[in-house]
Amino acid sequence: MGSPSVVWSPPPAGTMKLNFDAGWAGPRGQGFGLVVRDDKGVFQVAASHYEDHRSDPLVAEALSFRWALKLAAEWNLDNLVFVSDCQQLVSAFHKKTNVVAHALAAESHLYHDCTWWGDPLIGILLHLVTDVPDL
Template sequence: MGSSSAVWTPPPSGSMKLNFDAGWAGPRGQGFGLVVRDDKGAFQVAASHYEDHRSDPLVAEALSFRWALKLAAEWNLDNLVIVSDCQQLVTAFHQCHSFPSLQQILLDCQQLFSSFNCCSFLFECRKTNVVAHALAAESHLYHDCAWWGDPPVGILLHLAADLPDL
């Protein structure tokens, strides 16, 4: 599951992987997207959130992380591998005090993160995060939505392209 991987890889057996992303959405907004898949690559849930303003990209990624953690906690998900394509965010999370502009958001994230029994937060390259990225980019179409069991049509091709060869 390292950054050298060019395709989505499943989490360890019995775990779920949560990919999230932030991105520009619509003419002036920012969006967040997340997708959760099991250790076989099967879709579990996806969500999107839209905000009618734009933050600095790193702040947007941190806000997206906090949003994803809140949803995962709300949904009682556990045994998670949480993945971001923003290396700077992963570094900031693990060295919170080195990033004063993000400190409050990251402290919120650390508190949420500690509520999970088994959870890790890793960096993976952008190519492994296309589904979450698509949801973030199209969030202005969905606003605040969650899809359980059946993904939205807009990400079906991305999910199919991501299926692992198990």
């Protein structure tokens, strides 16, 4: 959980920026905070949330992102740019996508809510082979 940023920069025109963060709160807890501003810096909404336990810092940052996504959906906010000061969390989103997981997501309309144990479908098997070529 990083230190607060000093300078705010605007998002692209026509979008709003949602900055979110997690931090230690009180003697035993963790807190989440978010603020939304438009592309001119005009305040739209802010929120905070407290939990009476502490997670690993990266987990807390990820939970604060999930919380921010949930609120944005509840508030029907769109055209948002989400920003975090947690470099480890941001880097995780910029890593290359796993071929199998990506294929399952892209083809989920074919399978709906399915789980495969032990023997994958042939399409998944083909992705598994290309995903780990050394096997």
